[in-house]
Amino acid sequence: MSKVFETNALKGKFLASGMKKRLSELSKYGVKEADLTAMEQDADKAITMIQEVDRMRAETSRKLEEANAQLNSLRERANVYRKLIKANYLPDQWEKFGLMDKR
Numbered sequence: 001m002s003k004v005f006e007t008n009a010l011k012g013k014f015l016a017s018g019m020k021k022r023l024s025e026l027s028k029y030g031v032k033e034a035d036l037t038a039m040e041q042d043a044d045k046a047i048t049m050i051q052e053v054d055r056m057r058a059e060t061s062r063k064l065e066e067a068n069a070q071l072n073s074l075r076e077r078a079n080v081y082r083k084l085i086k087a088n089y090l091p092d093q094w095e096k097f098g099l100m101d102k103r
Helices: 003-021 023-029 033-088 091-097
Strands: none
Touching: 003 023, 003 033, 033 091
16 A cells, blocks of 8 residues: 555544544534544545555556466467468468568
């Protein structure tokens, strides 16, 4: 999780926690314990959500690596066949084999 995200979530949680300790002073300003509890819960939920995003990013990164490996395998195989066609056929015949190279 990014430090900025974590810092902001924890700041909100600590603020709510600190305000709860001084609720008797702050109640005259309309601060309610339920609102502070909701604020703490929002911070916890935000942290849980960003952890899920981090897991998803890791999974996406892993899948991207797999896809790139698959593409590299395809390219290597295609290069072998491309060289075979180029070595055995004239350039004007390449297109009928699906080879669009001009040289």
